[in-house]
Amino acid sequence: MNQTPSDKQCCKETEDRRSFQVRLSMFLSGVIGALIVLPGVGFVLAPIFKKTKQKWRTLGRVDDYQEGATVLVSFEDPSPEKWAGVTAKTAAWLRRVDKEKFIAFSINCRHLGCPVRWVEGPELFMCPCHGGVYYKDGTVAGGPPPEPLDRYQVRVRDGNVEIHTAAVPLTTTLTFDES
Amino acid sequence: MKKRRLKAAWDWFDDRIGFSECMMPYIAHTVPRDARWWYVFGSATLTAFIVQVATGICLAMAYVPGGDEAYESLRYITEEAQFGSLVRGMHAYGASAMVTLVVIHLMQVYLHATYKYPRELNWMTGVVLFFVVLGMAFTGQLLRWDANGVWSVFVATEMASRTPYIGPMISHFLLGGETVGGSTLTRFFAYHVFIMPGIIFAGVGLHLFLLFRHGVSEMPDPNQPVDPATYKEQYEKRLKETGVPFWPNAMWRDVVFSTLVVGIIVGCAAIFGPPALDASPDPASIHADPMPDWYFWWYFAVLSLLPPSYELWFILGVPIFGFLVLFCLPLFSNKGHRAPSKRPWAVGIIVAALASFVVLTIYGYREPWSPDFGVEELPTNVIGAEEGPVFEGGKLVHSKGCMYCHDINGYGGHRGPDLSNIGQQLTREDLIIRINNGGYNMPSFASSLNSEELSKIVDFLMTRIEDKGGSSKN
Numbered sequence: 001m002n003q004t005p006s007d008k009q010c011c012k013e014t015e016d017r018r019s020f021q022v023r024l025s026m027f028l029s030g031v032i033g034a035l036i037v038l039p040g041v042g043f044v045l046a047p048i049f050k051k052t053k054q055k056w057r058t059l060g061r062v063d064d065y066q067e068g069a070t071v072l073v074s075f076e077d078p079s080p081e082k083w084a085g086v087t088a089k090t091a092a093w094l095r096r097v098d099k100e101k102f103i104a105f106s107i108n109c110r111h112l113g114c115p116v117r118w119v120e121g122p123e124l125f126m127c128p129c130h131g132g133v134y135y136k137d138g139t140v141a142g143g144p145p146p147e148p149l150d151r152y153q154v155r156v157r158d159g160n161v162e163i164h165t166a167a168v169p170l171t172t173t174l175t176f177d178e179s
Numbered sequence: 180m181k182k183r184r185l186k187a188a189w190d191w192f193d194d195r196i197g198f199s200e201c202m203m204p205y206i207a208h209t210v211p212r213d214a215r216w217w218y219v220f221g222s223a224t225l226t227a228f229i230v231q232v233a234t235g236i237c238l239a240m241a242y243v244p245g246g247d248e249a250y251e252s253l254r255y256i257t258e259e260a261q262f263g264s265l266v267r268g269m270h271a272y273g274a275s276a277m278v279t280l281v282v283i284h285l286m287q288v289y290l291h292a293t294y295k296y297p298r299e300l301n302w303m304t305g306v307v308l309f310f311v312v313l314g315m316a317f318t319g320q321l322l323r324w325d326a327n328g329v330w331s332v333f334v335a336t337e338m339a340s341r342t343p344y345i346g347p348m349i350s351h352f353l354l355g356g357e358t359v360g361g362s363t364l365t366r367f368f369a370y371h372v373f374i375m376p377g378i379i380f381a382g383v384g385l386h387l388f389l390l391f392r393h394g395v396s397e398m399p400d401p402n403q404p405v406d407p408a409t410y411k412e413q414y415e416k417r418l419k420e421t422g423v424p425f426w427p428n429a430m431w432r433d434v435v436f437s438t439l440v441v442g443i444i445v446g447c448a449a450i451f452g453p454p455a456l457d458a459s460p461d462p463a464s465i466h467a468d469p470m471p472d473w474y475f476w477w478y479f480a481v482l483s484l485l486p487p488s489y490e491l492w493f494i495l496g497v498p499i500f501g502f503l504v505l506f507c508l509p510l511f512s513n514k515g516h517r518a519p520s521k522r523p524w525a526v527g528i529i530v531a532a533l534a535s536f537v538v539l540t541i542y543g544y545r546e547p548w549s550p551d552f553g554v555e556e557l558p559t560n561v562i563g564a565e566e567g568p569v570f571e572g573g574k575l576v577h578s579k580g581c582m583y584c585h586d587i588n589g590y591g592g593h594r595g596p597d598l599s600n601i602g603q604q605l606t607r608e609d610l611i612i613r614i615n616n617g618g619y620n621m622p623s624f625a626s627s628l629n630s631e632e633l634s635k636i637v638d639f640l641m642t643r644i645e646d647k648g649g650s651s652k653n
C-alpha cells in the first residue's frame with residue numbers, strides 16, 4: 001500500500017474512532033448481558049431469601065393417640081405451589097408422652113437427612129443410610145449423626161393435636177423447637 | 180453419467196460450504212502412529228454422550244417434571260410407551276458407560292502424562308467436563324423422582340449445607356425453597372437438561388479444538404521428556420517422519436470401539452431393561468432405603484465409615500479439593516518425563532485409586548453398617564431350647580432389635596460383632612454391663628430392657644458357643 005500524508009491523517013482519525021467504537025461496543029455488550037442475565041439471576045436466587053410462613057397443621061384428636069406410643073404422622077408443608085402434589089407432604093414421629101404432652105421428632109436423620117424409622121422393641125430410631133441410631137428421646141446412640149433428632153413444635157388446641165411445620169432440618173441450622 | 184452428476188453436485192456444495200477446504204485438514208491431520216488402541220476412550224465418551232443426548236431428547240418428550248406427574252410419566256415411559264423401556268434403558272446404561280469411559284480416559288491421560296506442555300488446557304477442560312458428567316449422573320438418578328430420587332435430594336441438600344456460612348443458602352437454592360416441594364424437581368430438571376448439557380457441549384467443543392490445535396500426543400517414551408522450549412519443534416518433526424492421517428488410519432479404531440460401546444448400551448437396555456423404579460416419591464414415606472447409583476457407592480461407603488470429626492472435610496473436601504488438585508495438576512507439573520516407567524508414583528496413585536474404588540464399592544453395596552430391618556426370627560433349633568429363659572431370650576434378641584446389628588449363627592445384621600460365640604468371649608457380668616451401657620457405637624439398652632428381659636437375653640447369649648452352637652444357616 002502507498003502511504004501518502006493524507007492517508008496517514010485519515011488512519012489516525014480512524015484509529016481514534018476505532019478505539020471509541022471498541023469501547024462503546026464492549027460497554028454496550030456488557031449492558032445487553034446484564035439486562036438479559038440479571039432478572040434471571042434474581043428469579044433463580046429468590047427462593048434463598050424467601051421465608052415461608054410456617055403453619056400449624058392439625059394431626060387429629062388427642063384421643064386418637066395412645067399414651068406412650070410413637071407413631072408416624074404425615075402432614076403438608078405450607079407450600080405455596082399448588083402443583084407440588086405428593087412432594088408437599090412431610091412426616092414426623094409423634095409420641096404422646098402423657099395426657100397433654102406430645103413430642104414430634106423430625107424424620108430426617110441429622111447426618112445426611114435420610115428417613116429414620118422408629119423401632120418399637122429396642123425403642124430406638126434407626127437410619128437406613130449409614131447406620132445412625134438415636135435413643136427414644138432423639139439423642140444420638142450410635143453411628144455418624146452429629147446431633148440429636150430435631151423436633152417440631154406441637155400443641156394441643158380444643159382437643160386437637162397440632163404441629164408447626166418447619167424447614168428441612170439442616171445439620172448446620174439451629175433446631176426449630178423453641179418449647 | 181449419474182455418478183458424474185452426483186459428483187458435480189457434491190463439488191458445488193463442497194465449494195460453497197468448504198468441507199474439503201476447512202474441515203478436511205482437521206479430520207485428516209497428521210497424528211502419531213503408535214497410539215493404537217490406547218486413545219479410543221475419549222472418542223467413546225463422546226459417543227456415549229451422543230447416545231445420552233439422543234435418548235434424553237426422546238425421554239423429555241414424555242417426561243413431566245412435576246411433583247406428582249414425574250413418577251407417573253416415567254411409569255408410562257417404562258411400561259406402556261412403545262420403545263419406552265428401550266430408550267430409558269439406553270439412557271441409563273449410556274450414563275454408566277459415560278461415567279466409566281470418562282474415568283478410563285482420565286486415567287489413561289494421567290498415566291501417560293499427556294497433560295504436560297502444551298496440552299495443559301486440554302486437561303483442564305477435561306477435568307471440568309469430568310465433574311459435569313458426575314453432576315449429570317447424580318441429577319439424572321434424581322430425576323427418576325421415585326423414593327430414592329426424593330431422598331437423594333435430601334442427602335444432597337444436607338451435604339451442601341455443611342459448607343461454612345453459605346451452606347443453608349446453597350441448600351435452599353437447590354431445593355428452591357425450605358423444603359422439598361413443587362420447585363425442587365423443576366430446578367434439577369433444568370440443571371440436568373439445559374445447564375449441564377450446555378456446559379458439556381461448550382466444553383467438548385473447546386476440548387476438541389484444543390486437541391486439533393496441539394495435535395494428538397505421542398505414546399510416552401522414556402527417552403523423550405517434555406521440554407517446553409523444544410517440544411513443539413521436535414513433535415512436528417517426528418510427526419512429519421512417522422505420522423499418519425487421523426482419518427482413516429487412526430480413526431477406524433475409535434469407530435470400532437465406539438461401535439462396541441453403543442452395542443453394549445443397546446444390548447444391555449434390550450436385555451436387562453432400565454433400572455426398576457423405586458416406590459412413589461412421598462417424602463412422608465419412611466420406608467425408603469436411599470442408595471445412590473453404583474458409581475457413587477464408594478462415596479456412600481466413605482460417608483458411613485468416617486468418624487464424624489473428619490466427615491466435614493470429606494464431604495466438602497472430596498469434591499472441592501479433588502477438583503482443584505486435578506484441575507491445577509498441569510500447572511505444577513508441565514514438563515519432564517511422561518513415561519509411566521519414570522513416574523512410579525503416578526502408577527501407584529492409579530493402582531491405589533482403583534483398589535480403594537473397588538473395595539469401597541463392594542462395601543457400599545453390602546452396607547454392613549446399616550441395621551438389617553428385615554431379619555428373621557431365630558428358629559427354635561438354633562436357639563437350642565423350646566421353653567424357659569434361654570428360649571425367651573432367643574426370642575427377645577429378635578424383638579428387642581439385637582439382631583438388626585448382630586449376627587447369631589448366620590441370622591441377623593452385620594453392623595456389630597457376631598454373637599455366635601459370645602458365650603465364650605464375655606462373662607455374664609461383662610455382657611450385662613455392655614448391654615446396659617452400650618459403647619463402641621452400640622446404644623445403651625438400660626432403659627428399654629427390664630431386668631427380667633435382660634437376664635433372659637444374657638441367659639440365651641451365654642449358650643452361644645461356637646462348637647455346639649447348633650445348626651448354622653450359612
Ligand code: FES
Binds near residue numbers: 110114127129143
Ligand atoms: S443419613 Fe442417617 S446415618 Fe447417614
